[in-house]
Structures are given as C-alpha cells and as structure tokens.
Amino acid sequence: xAEELTSPNAAGARARALVPAVLFAVLLGVCGVxxxxxxxxxxxxxEIKSPLIGRPAPVFRLPSLADPTVMxxxxxxxxxxxxxxxxxxxxxxxxxxxxxLLEIARRAxxxxxxxxxxxxxxxxxxxxxxLGNPYSVVASDDDGRVAIDWGVYGAPETFLxxxxxxxxxxxxxxxxxxxxxxxxxxxxxxxxxxVAAVAP
Amino acid sequence: MIxxxxxxxxxxxxxxxxxxxxxxxVGAWRGQSAWMAVAPGAVAGQWxxxxxxxxxxTYAFITHDFSVVYVAxxxxxxxxxxxxxxxxxxxxxxxxxxxLLILSSWTLAVAYFSGSLPERFRARVLGVLxxxxxxxxxxxxxxxxxxxxxxxxxxxxxxxxxxxxxxxALHPPMLYAGYVGTSIAFAFAVAALLEGRLDAAWxxxxxxxTTTAWLFLTIGIALGSxxxxxxxxxxxxxxxxxxxxASFMPWLASTALIHSLAVTEKLGLFKSWxxxxxxxxxxxxxxxxxxxxxxxxxxxxxxxxxxxxxxxxLALLAxxxxxxxxxxxxxxxxxxxDAGFALVSRESFLLINNALLVAAAGVVLIGTLMPMxxxxxxLGKISVGPPFFNVxxxxxxxxxxxxxxxxxxxxxxxxxxxxxxxxxxxxxxxGLALAVLVCWLGFGRAGLLTLLGFAIGAFVCLSAASLPIAxxxxxxxxxxxxxxxxxxxxxxxxxxxxxxxxxxxxxxxDISLGAGESxxxxxxxxxxxxxxxxxxxxxxGVEATVAIREGAREVxxxxxxxxxxxxxxxxxxxxxxxVGPTRDLFVAMGEDLGAGRWSLRxxxxxxxxxxxxxxxxMALGGLLSVGDRRYRRAATSKAAMPxxxxxxxxxxxx
Numbered sequence: 001x002a003e004e005l006t007s008p009n010a011a012g013a014r015a016r017a018l019v020p021a022v023l024f025a026v027l028l029g030v031c032g033v034x035x036x037x038x039x040x041x042x043x044x045x046x047e048i049k050s051p052l053i054g055r056p057a058p059v060f061r062l063p064s065l066a067d068p069t070v071m072x073x074x075x076x077x078x079x080x081x082x083x084x085x086x087x088x089x090x091x092x093x094x095x096x097x098x099x100x101l102l103e104i105a106r107r108a109x110x111x112x113x114x115x116x117x118x119x120x121x122x123x124x125x126x127x128x129x130x131l132g133n134p135y136s137v138v139a140s141d142d143d144g145r146v147a148i149d150w151g152v153y154g155a156p157e158t159f160l161x162x163x164x165x166x167x168x169x170x171x172x173x174x175x176x177x178x179x180x181x182x183x184x185x186x187x188x189x190x191x192x193x194x195v196a197a198v199a200p
Numbered sequence: 201m202i203x204x205x206x207x208x209x210x211x212x213x214x215x216x217x218x219x220x221x222x223x224x225x226v227g228a229w230r231g232q233s234a235w236m237a238v239a240p241g242a243v244a245g246q247w248x249x250x251x252x253x254x255x256x257x258t259y260a261f262i263t264h265d266f267s268v269v270y271v272a273x274x275x276x277x278x279x280x281x282x283x284x285x286x287x288x289x290x291x292x293x294x295x296x297x298x299x300l301l302i303l304s305s306w307t308l309a310v311a312y313f314s315g316s317l318p319e320r321f322r323a324r325v326l327g328v329l330x331x332x333x334x335x336x337x338x339x340x341x342x343x344x345x346x347x348x349x350x351x352x353x354x355x356x357x358x359x360x361x362x363x364x365x366x367x368x369a370l371h372p373p374m375l376y377a378g379y380v381g382t383s384i385a386f387a388f389a390v391a392a393l394l395e396g397r398l399d400a401a402w403x404x405x406x407x408x409x410t411t412t413a414w415l416f417l418t419i420g421i422a423l424g425s426x427x428x429x430x431x432x433x434x435x436x437x438x439x440x441x442x443x444x445x446a447s448f449m450p451w452l453a454s455t456a457l458i459h460s461l462a463v464t465e466k467l468g469l470f471k472s473w474x475x476x477x478x479x480x481x482x483x484x485x486x487x488x489x490x491x492x493x494x495x496x497x498x499x500x501x502x503x504x505x506x507x508x509x510x511x512x513x514l515a516l517l518a519x520x521x522x523x524x525x526x527x528x529x530x531x532x533x534x535x536x537x538d539a540g541f542a543l544v545s546r547e548s549f550l551l552i553n554n555a556l557l558v559a560a561a562g563v564v565l566i567g568t569l570m571p572m573x574x575x576x577x578x579l580g581k582i583s584v585g586p587p588f589f590n591v592x593x594x595x596x597x598x599x600x601x602x603x604x605x606x607x608x609x610x611x612x613x614x615x616x617x618x619x620x621x622x623x624x625x626x627x628x629x630x631g632l633a634l635a636v637l638v639c640w641l642g643f644g645r646a647g648l649l650t651l652l653g654f655a656i657g658a659f660v661c662l663s664a665a666s667l668p669i670a671x672x673x674x675x676x677x678x679x680x681x682x683x684x685x686x687x688x689x690x691x692x693x694x695x696x697x698x699x700x701x702x703x704x705x706x707x708x709x710d711i712s713l714g715a716g717e718s719x720x721x722x723x724x725x726x727x728x729x730x731x732x733x734x735x736x737x738x739x740x741g742v743e744a745t746v747a748i749r750e751g752a753r754e755v756x757x758x759x760x761x762x763x764x765x766x767x768x769x770x771x772x773x774x775x776x777x778x779v780g781p782t783r784d785l786f787v788a789m790g791e792d793l794g795a796g797r798w799s800l801r802x803x804x805x806x807x808x809x810x811x812x813x814x815x816x817x818m819a820l821g822g823l824l825s826v827g828d829r830r831y832r833r834a835a836t837s838k839a840a841m842p843x844x845x846x847x848x849x850x851x852x853x854x
Contacts, residue, residue, distance in 0.1 A: 013533040020476060021525035024483065027569070028518050030576045034496045035510045037575075090586045096434065098710055099790045099799035118587065131710050155585075177791060 053170060057084070057161045058149040062139035065116050065124055072137045074113055074161070081168075081188060083112045084159040085135070086147060088119045089127045091155040097174035098131050104180060105134035109188060114138035117147050117155055160184055203268050206256025207347040210297075213249035213304070214341060216242050217333040224327025228320045228394075236323035240311040243326055246333060247304040254301045257346050258288050266353040270294060270346045276358035276767055278738035286369030287359045292493065292509070293346035295372060299489075300340060302373070302380045303333055310384060310409070317405060324391035325384075332383050335516050343509050358738065358767035367427040375420030375447055379485040381413020382450055385457060386482035389475045390524055393531040398475065403465035406478070408831045410461060414454045415822030421447050422815035430775045435708065435786045435803040437811055440589040445568040446488030452561035453481040456554045463547045466612055470547075472532035473554070479528060483521040484561070490517055496572055542614045549607030556600040563592045601696050602656045604689055605663035627666060631659030643705050643806070650704045657696030664689040681828035688821025691814045698810025707804040710790065714797045722804035724785060725749045729757075731798065739765040739772075744798060746776060746787045755785070760800075762789040784808050 052058070061073040074084065085101060087094040105112055114135035116124050121140060128138070141147055150159065160169040168187045171179060220242035227235030257270075261284045266272040274290045289298040307329040314322045340346075362368070388406045392398040424447065429437045438444065457477040464474045490496075490513045542548065567584045605627070609620050635654035639646035646654075664686045671678050707722045718727035729745040741763035748755040758776030765772065778785040783806045790799035 014529060017472070017529035017532050018526075020479075021522055021529055024521050024525060025518075027487075028514060028521065030569075030573055031490065031496055031517075032511075032514055033576045034572050035514060038496065038510075088585070088587075095708075095710065096790075099712065099793075102712075102799075103791070103793060 052151055052159075052167045054166055056165050057159070057167050058146075060115075060139065060141075060146040060149065062115075062141055062146060065114070065121065065128075065138035065140040068121070068140070072139045076137075077111055077113065077161070078165055080163050081110045082136075082161050083110055083184075084115055084150070084161060085112055086115045086117050086150070086152050086155050086157045086159075088117045088155050089123050090119065093174040094156045095131075097156055097176070098134070100175045100177055100180065101134040102132050103177060104175075109185075111136040115146060115150075115152075116140045117152065118142065118144045160187055162187065202256050202259055203265065203347040203349065206253045206260070207345060209249045209252040209256065210337065210341060210345075210347075213246050213253060213300075214334065214337040216245040216249060217330045217337055220246060220330035221327050221334050224323045224325075224330055228323040228327065231320070233319060236319055239323050239326040239330070243304070243307045243311050243330055243333075246330065247308040250297075250301050250304040250337075254288070254297055257294060257297060258285060260347075261285065261287050264356070266356050267349055267351065268346075269348045269350045272350065272353040272356045274359050275356040276738060277355050278766070279356075279359055279364075280737050282366070282369060283359055283364045286363070289372050290359045290363050293340070293344045295376075296336070296340050296344055297346055298372065299376050299380060300333065300336055302376045303329070303336070303383060306377075306380055306384055307333060310387075314405075321391055321395060324394050325387045328387035328390045329383060332387075332520070335519070339509075339512050339516065343512050356767075358765060361739070361763070361765040361768055361770060361772045362431065364738075364765075365427060365431055367423050368431075371420060371423040371427060374416055374423055378413050378415075378417025378420050378454075379447070379450060379488065381409065381416055382454060382478075382481040382485045384409040384413065385454075385478040386524070389478035390527065393475065393524075393527045396531055396534060398464075398471050398535050400465050400468050403461050403474065404831070407458070407461045407465060408826045408828075410454065410458055410478075410481075411822045411826050414451070414458055415819040415826070417447070417451050417454060418815055418819040418822065421451060422812050422819075425815075426812050429808075430777055431773070435775065435788065435801065435805065437702070437808065440567070440586050442568050443492050445564050446491045449484040449561050449564050449568075450481050450488060452557050452564065453477060453484050456557035456561075457481050459550045459553050459557075463550050467547060470551070470554075471535050472528075475528060475532060475535075477554070477558075479521070479524050480558075480561075483517075483524075484565075486513075486517050486520060490514060491568070544610065545614055546607060546610040546612050549603060549610050552603060553600060553607065556596040556603075559596040560593060560600070563596070564589070567592065598653070598656065601660055601692060604692060605656070605660040608663060608667055608685065608689055623666065624663075627662045628655075628659050630662055631655045631657075634658040638701070639704075643701075647704070650700055653700035654697055657693045657698075657700060660693030660696065661690055662693075664693060679828055679830075681825045681830070684821045684823070684825025684828070686821070687824055688818045691817030691819075691821055693814070694810050694817055695814025698807045698814055701807035702805055702811060705804075705806045706808075709802045710799060711802060712793055712797050712799045714795070719802060721802050723750060724755065724804065726785075726787065726800075726802050728798065728800065731796070734761060736763065738767070739763045741774075742789070742792070744776075744787070744789055744800070746800070748778065748785055758785070758787050760787045760789050762792075779809065781809060782806060 057074065059073065059075055061071050061075075064070040064072045074082070083104070089095075101112060112135045114137070116138055119140065119142075124138075124140070128135075139146070150157075156174060158171045158175055159167050162168045169183055171183060220239045223235045223242065224239035227233075227237075227239070257268075259265075260268045260271050261275055262281070264271070264275065264277055264284075266275075270291070270293050274294070275284055275287050279287065287294075289295040307326065310329060311326055314325065317325070385406055388402065388409070392402055421444075424444070425437045428439065428444075429435065457474065457480075460470050460474040460477050463470045490510065493509060493513055496510065567588050570584050606624060609623075632651075632655045635646075635651045635658060639650055639654055667686045668678055668683055671682065709719065709721055711719050713719060713726075713728040715728055715730045718725050720726070725748065727747045727749070729747050731742050731744045734741050734743040741761050743759050743761045746758045746760065748758065756778040758778060760776035761774040763772045763774060764770070773788045775786055775788040777787075783804060786801075786803035786805055788801040788803075790801055793799055
C-alpha cells in the first residue's frame with residue numbers, strides 16, 4: 001500500500017505491483033473453468049441432479065436437536081417411506097417453505113426427518129418452537145458432514161426415501177403444495193400400490 | 201422497419217466508438233493534435249446513435265412489435281405502459297443496451313466537461329472510455345442483438361413478474377449509472393498510467409466523477425434492497441445473494457477510492473494505491489456484470505443468465521482487468537514514492553479506512569466465489585450464506601464505523617486530537633446513553649453487541665453533526681465538500697443504528713389464520729378480516745384484509761396480495777406494510793391452506809426505515825460534495841494546471 005520504492009528494491013516493487021494482476025488472473029481462470037464445465041460438462045449449479053436417486057439413502061447418526069445427548073438415525077424409519085428435509089434458520093427459502101412442511105406433516109402421509117444444517121442449536125430450537133415443528137425428529141448436522149454425504153448443495157433440499165430405503169426423489173429449493181402433489185405424492189401412491197399388489 | 205433502423209444505429213454507434221478509440225489513443229500516442237480533436241465529436245456521435253437505437257427498442261416495446269424476438273419474450277399486450285418502457289431493460293439484451301446508453305452518456309459528459317484538461321490526457325481518457333464502449337458494443341451486436349426478428353407472434357411471453365414494480369423499473373438505471381460510472385475513474389487511472397504521471401490535479405479531476413458514480417450506486421443498491429423487502433415476501437432487506445454482492449463489492453471499492461482520492465488531492469500521497477483502487481472498482485463492476493450474466497454463481501435473482509455469452513464477457517474482463525493491472529505493474533513503481541506522514545493525521549485514518557474497506561470487499565468476494573472455487577478445484581460443493589457474511593463482514597466494519605466518528609475531525613498532516621478529547625468523550629458518552637435509553641429502556645433488553653452497534657452508530661451521527669456546527673459557530677467558511685462529508689457520515693451512522701435495531705428486535709412469525717382470527721405480535725394485534733379475489737391488468741390474485749390494533753387503538757388496515765400473472769403463472773407476493781418512523785408492520789401472504797385459511801407471515805421491524813434513510817443520506821452527502829466550488833473552478837478555468845505547474849505541485853521524489 002505504502003510505496004517505499006527506493007532504487008535497491010525497485011525490482012521487488014515491480015514484482016509486488018504484479019500481485020493484483022496475478023490474483024485477478026487466477027480468479028478469471030477459475031471463472032473460465034466453471035464456465036467451461038457449465039457448457040461442456042453439463043454442470044448445472046442451479047439444480048444438481050442427485051446421483052443418489054435410485055440408490056440406497058446414506059445412513060446418518062447425529063445428535064438430536066432437542067437433546068444433543070440423544071443420537072438419532074434415519075435407520076429408525078427403515079421399511080416405510082420418509083422425508084428428509086435439509087434446512088437452517090439462516091436460510092430464507094426454508095422459512096418460505098415452512099408452512100408447506102407443516103401442512104405435509106398435518107396430512108400425516110409419512111414422517112418428516114429434519115436435518116438442521118450448519119446451524120446454531122439455540123436459534124434453531126426457538127425457530128421450531130415459534131413457527132411450529134413439522135418434524136418427527138431433527139438431527140443437527142453442525143459440521144455439515146452428513147449434508148455432504150447426501151450431496152446437499154444448498155438449503156432447502158428435500159429427499160423422499162422409499163420403503164425400500166432408496167432415494168426416490170429430490171427437490172432443490174422451497175417446496176410448495178403444488179410441487180408436493182406433483183412430484184412427491186405419485187411416488188407415495190406407486191409405493192402403496194406396489195405393496196398392495198404384493199400383499200395378497 | 202424501425203427495428204432495422206435501431207440495429208443500423210447500433211452499427212453506426214460501434215463505428216463512432218471505434219473512431220473515438222483510435223483517434224483518442226493513437227492521436228495521444230503520436231502527439232497529433234488534429235487526431236485527438238476527433239475524439240470528442242466521435243463520442244458525441246456514439247451517444248446520438250446509441251440513443252437512437254435505444255429509442256427504437258423502446259418504440260418496439262410500446263407498440264407491441266412482437267416480430268422482435270426480444271419484445272416477444274419480455275412483453276405482452278396486457279402489460280401496462282410503465283412496464284413496457286421498463287421492460288426494455290427487463291432481460292439481457294436490453295439491459296446491455298441500457299448499460300451502453302449510460303456509458304455513452306457518461307462519456308459524452310466527460311467530453312463536455314473536460315475542455316480544460318491537458319489535450320493528451322483528455323484524448324486518452326476519452327479513448328479508454330470509447331474502447332470500453334467499442335468492446336461492449338461488439339458484444340451486443342455479435343452475441344445479443346435486441347433487434348433480432350421472428351415471424352410476428354400473436355402475443356408476448358410477458359415481462360418477468362418480479363420486475364413489474366415501480367422500484368425495480370428504476371433500480372437498474374440507477375445501479376448501472378453507478379456501475380458504469382466507475383469506468384470514468386478507471387479511464388482517468390489508465391490515462392495517468394499511460395502518461396506515467398499523476399498529480400494532485402489528476403485527483404481533483406477524478407474526484408467529482410467518482411463521487412457521482414458512487415452516489416448513483418448507493419441509490420441503486422438502496423432501491424434494490426427496498427424492493428426485495430416488499431416484493432420477495434421474506435421481509436428481509438439484504439440476503440447476501442450473489443447478485444447483491446456483485447453490486448456491493450464495487451460500492452465498497454468506490455467508497456475506498458473516494459477517500460483515497462481525497463488524500464491524493466490534498467497531499468499527493470497514496471498515488472499508486474489510488475490508481476489500483478480505481479482499477480479495482482471498475483474490475484469489480486465488470487466482474488459483477490459477468491457473475492450475473494454467466495450463471496457461474498447461484499443466485500435467486502439472476503434474471504438474465506446465459507453461459508454461452510459468458511465466455512465473451514470473460515474475454516472482455518480479462519482484457520480490461522489484466523491489461524490495466526499489467527500496465528499498473530509496469531508504470532506504478534515509476535510514479536514516485538510518497539513522503540511519510542504522521543501517525544495521527546487524517547491521512548492515516550483514511551489509510552486505515554481503505555484497509556478495512558478493502559478487507560470488507562475481500563470478505564464479500566471470497567464468500568461469493570468460494571462455492572465456485574471449491575467446485576473448480578474438486579473440493580466439494582458448499583454454499584456460503586448469511587452465517588458467514590454476517591460475522592465476517594462485521595469484523596472490519598465495526599471498527600471502521602467507530603473510526604469514522606474520530607477520523608472526520610482529524611486535520612491533515614498532523615492532527616492534535618488531544619484538543620478534541622473532551623468532545624469525543626462527550627459524544628461517545630452521549631452515544632452510549634442513547635443506546636442504553638433506546639435499547640435497554642425502549643426495547644427492554646440489549647446484548648453487548650447491540651449496545652455497541654447502537655452506541656457506535658449514534659456516536660457517528662453526533663460526531664458528523666457536530667463538525668459543521670462547530671465550524672459554523674467559530675464563524676469559519678463551511679464548504680459544500682465538508683458539509684457533504686458530514687452528511688454522508690451522518691447517513692452511515694443512521695444506517696448502523698437502523699441495522700442494529702432492526703436485526704436485534706425484529707419479530708417474525710409464520711402463522712395460519714382463518715377469517716376473523718387474530719394473532720398478537722410485539723404488542724400488535726393482527727386480525728385477518730377476510731380475503732377477496734382481485735384482478736390487475738395482467739394478473740389475478742387474492743387480497744387479504746388484515747386489521748391491526750394496538751390495545752384499543754386501531755393502527756391500520758393492510759391489504760397484502762398474492763398475485764398470479766396470467767402468462768408466466770408464477771405466484772408473486774405483494775406485502776402489506778404499515779410504514780412508521782420507528783417501526784414497520786409487515787404482512788405477507790403465504791399458502792392457501794384451504795377452507796378460507798391462509799398461512800401469513802407477520803413481522804415487526806423496528807427502525808428498518810433508518811437503513812434506507814441512511815443510504816439516501818449518504819447519497820445526499822455525495823451530491824453536496826460534488827457541488828463544491830473548487831471542482832467548478834477546476835473545470836472552468838482553462839488550462840488551470842499546465843503540465844509543469846502540476847509537476848511542481850506534486851510531491852518530491854525520495
């Protein structure tokens with residue numbers, strides 16, 4: 001910042017003056033790489049299709065939001081369909097979809113598992129206490145490791161896990177009742193029909 | 201016919217810009233006066249033809265010419281006139297044309313007001329501005345012509361409903377005026393680097409342009425924030441979204457530049473740092489344009505992203521940013537070094553100001569680009585949200601705001617702050633007393649950070665107000681420059697108070713109500729009276745009536761709406777807001793839960809108006825200081841600063 005450019009270290013001054021150019025060159029280089037990936041490698045930053053669809057849902061074991069001494073796991077829900085909703089109190093879209101989650105919970109078609117992602121326990125507790133809690137259990141993913149296992153890019157994201165333990169559908173962004181009925185409910189119906197067909 | 205005329209006008213504008221570039225830059229290089237004299241006329245021609253092109257596109261919008269692809273994609277026969285005009289900049293092609301119109305207007309203004317500048321310097325400035333115009337005109341013509349035709353469509357696909365709002369009709373022109381305005385300081389910097397000479401006169405020429413660009417940027421960002429508050433339905437005023445950050449980074453760099461220019465003008469110090477900031481401010485503006493247009497960062501409101509065009513902008517970016525930074529590395533070390541300065545002086549405060557502002561811009565840049573970097577280096581995908589920004593941004597900003605209150609009073613070269621100790625103590629205690637009074641007694645509770653934030657904000661307000669008052673009482677002349685500085689800093693104080701109170705004491709609830717039911721929030725009773733269908737020119741919707749009482753007193757009745765625009769069919773919320781000086785009451789409609797029940801978002805937002813009031817006050821301060829007489833003197837007295845005299849005024853090498 002201050003220019004102490006006496007002649008002995010003039011070369012050093014020149015080298016230092018190049019630093020901004022180098023930094024911006026790196027930055028633009030990375031922009032170029034990303035752009036290339038978007039155009040030629042099909043990278044879609046907006047909606048990354050989860051490679052997990054049709055695969056078994058990763059198992060997690062995390063402290064419960066309500067009581068950190070209790071561990072909760074999605075294994076407890078194995079054998080029936082359930083929803084995993086990734087949220088955080090810092091995420092505006094999560095707030096926007098909260099009413100929809102409450103409505104889904106009220107219809108009681110399946111249990112909701114909340115994954116509270118990189119959040120503060122106290123704030124998250126108060127958030128659910130004031131807005132209402134749609135979740136059967138809430139696991140708190142403080143360091144975001146489970147979210148990485150699930151390929152979570154941003155919050156909110158919602159995964160439907162079928163009775164067979166496979167991920168059936170993933171929705172990125174806020175849910176709405178329309179999206180729920182269009183993209184999620186058919187999977188549930190298909191699941192029930194399949195079970196009904198096998199049952200007799 | 202008119203669209204073809206528009207396209208032809210843009211081709212002519214391109215040729216005019218190319219002419220100005222060539223004769224400006226090459227004429228200055230070869231010292232050909234006759235060549236250099238061509239540049240001002242050519243940039244005037246550039247402005248005429250870009251304006252004509254812009255007028256043709258506006259005409260196509262107004263007359264519903266759906267044979268123009270761009271019009272068919274962004275307008276509709278039912279669209280009201282205001283939004284047909286604003287629709288011109290509703291998507292990529294038209295907003296680029298607006299960008300060019302504003303650039304051409306700035307360039308013309310520089311040509312008009314720069315008659316007193318040295319001939320070569322003026323030609324170089326105009327040449328650089330015309331070069332920017334030429335490149336972006338080429339981008340427009342080759343990749344994004346707004347005049348491309350198609351068979352006449354029966355009707356248009358309508359303007360993005362989010363953009364059908366008065367604040368958003370104005371937001372892009374203001375923001376662009378600020379973005380593009382940074383190109384002037386950039387052109388002055390590049391011209392100085394090409395000349396290999398920079399002096400106090402250079403800073404005096406550059407300052408009013410930079411301040412004007414900064415004030416437009418300030419207003420543009422404030423408008424965008426206000427719009428997000430009442431249209432997006434979340435009731436937030438800043439989301440640290442990539443697009444917001446893209447406008448905020450040049451603002452931070454421009455703010456640093458304004459302050460650094462002050463030192464360069466008064467003392468001839470910080471010369472290469474000032475040049476670097478001028479390049480940074482423009483680079484970050486271009487980077488912002490690129491980030492928004494190319495889709496390399498995820499944003500909730502990138503309205504015009506298209507990766508195929510990204511490569512073109514990236515090439516332009518690389519040319520201007522890397523090119524100017526290499527020029528900087530080559531020339532800056534020869535500009536002469538700075539004399540030392542005293543530890544306690546206005547210039548050392550301004551140096552700290554610059555370091556903190558650049559650190560803040562760095563925080564925003566890192567947070568915005570980190571997901572892209574992580575992905576590019578295969579380190580996994582992350583998202584960076586408010587938890588990062590809110591904390592990381594506060595670290596440089598809190599000390600910065602506190603120092604503003606003190607630094608404003610420091611004199612150049614050697615300040616005797618000791619003499620002012622009593623005043624600072626009084627003002628500081630008054631700020632703390634206000635904080636305790638408002639936060640503790642008014643709102644009933646206060647954390648340490650809240651008290652600190654409020655006290656610092658109040659201290660800056662008081663300190664800013666005391667400066668002109670003290671001068672006036674001593675009977676000293678009060679220049680518009682000093683007054684403008686005080687007003688702008690008062691705005692910063694108001695903003696700080698607003699953010700502190702609004703973030704600490706906001707109350708937000710998402711609830712479901714049936715007709716006749718009510719909910720009490722922060723002492724206000726919100727009652728859903730009922731809902732009824734409403735119809736607009738191009739949308740249908742539902743409007744709720746929410747009556748708000750405080751105790752027995754009727755406060756207001758709000759009418760929030762949820763609209764569905766007929767063509768694009770995406771729902772839009774229009775919040776109902778009761779505005780007040782000390783609090784807003786906010787109701788937004790959520791989902792229809794059936795059987796007459798609605799989910800509603802109720803919010804109590806104390807002091808939130810201070811946030812925008814603060815921003816507008818800052819802009820007003822900028823406006824006042826641009827009006828300072830010494831800039832007019834510099835502009836009108838012909839050849840006031842011949843090269844030799846300017847050199848003599850510059851600091852000695854050493």
